[in-house]
Amino acid sequence: MIQRFGERNTFALELGAADEASADLRVVDVYAGGRWLTCDDNVVFLSQFIGSLNDDLNWLVTPAAQKRDKLPFSALTPLENHKELLELANDDNELHLFHRFMDWGPTADNVSMHLFRVNGIAYLPFSFWRETHHDADELGTAFCAELPIHELLDTIHRAAWKLTWDWIGEHKRRGITM
Template sequence: MHVIGDKSRLAFATSPYEDHDTSSALTVDIFVGGRTLTLRDNIAYVPGFTCAMEYAVRYYAKSIDWLLPDPAIDGMNLPEAHLYYYHNDRSRTCFDWGPTTDDISSFLIPYNDTIYLTYFLYSENPDHETNLPIIRGEKLHYLEFLSTIYRQWKLMQEYNTSIVGSQVIVEELIVPRSIDRHDSVVTPEESAEPRDGPESPNRPFDNG
């Protein structure tokens, strides 16, 4: 397995493309705070997953909106903020990368001058619309987050070339629901690869 990141914080574990030489799908597991978020479905269609990650990297590298404090969640705790975004504002959605991540409700939440990646799994909370879901999260330095998803996207690009035999043609693939295609005009190659930032204290939370 190719592991990028720290599983106790944020990481991806991807099966070697050598094991999938005749297929355009492979396995990608996502870890946040030591927990696996892709228990229900870790099969990724390489071209689509690569494209979705590219749009995410473009957006996070270009915009600082996701880092700015949000007056709408003033006075809320993290589970309350997650549910506020779930019901009112999907623009801060984190993992929106096709069927592989469809079981995950996740947001990047600016909280106390830092960023938390929060999530709950639909499969673990089938009654989430009527009962409070178990929401978990991890405090991350923004450069740690950017560096991890950037390196995973670059790995998926390599896989796409090796398995499918061509580069992803972005305009022919579906844009993640939470990212506006017309606002994403800066390619990752036009930005310097983010370096790993200093680690922030490991402070996961769990309202379960």
């Protein structure tokens, strides 16, 4: 049974069943703006993935996150900011990394995403970079999901907790000591 947190047309994590072979693996699909982000690898290593979700949650609620409350290039749209940051990534990696979002390991490494918070709205511009991407029409195009910041926090928080409790429960069910 799939459990969805959030909405596919804005931002969602869908949790599939635990892996039969390993209590440490699970199918997790991520969607933003109606696009499937985990299309290359949707099997997560739970301890790493949950830690990555937690890192983004911590980042979103710390005072430093308020620096994300404005676009780095105020005259540009969130999509244009995303493109500019990708172009500057090698020259000004600090600015790119400051706004980078969804650095969640192998399951999300086919997508480049930034996070901008403006007036309580989370803008999540993203693009796919792998030449082997399943939908060639999506390559070279930037997309942008937007939702209230509290909905983004709620979606990630609830998914992370569910993954954590299910992971612990699966270890107990299988008699595996953590």
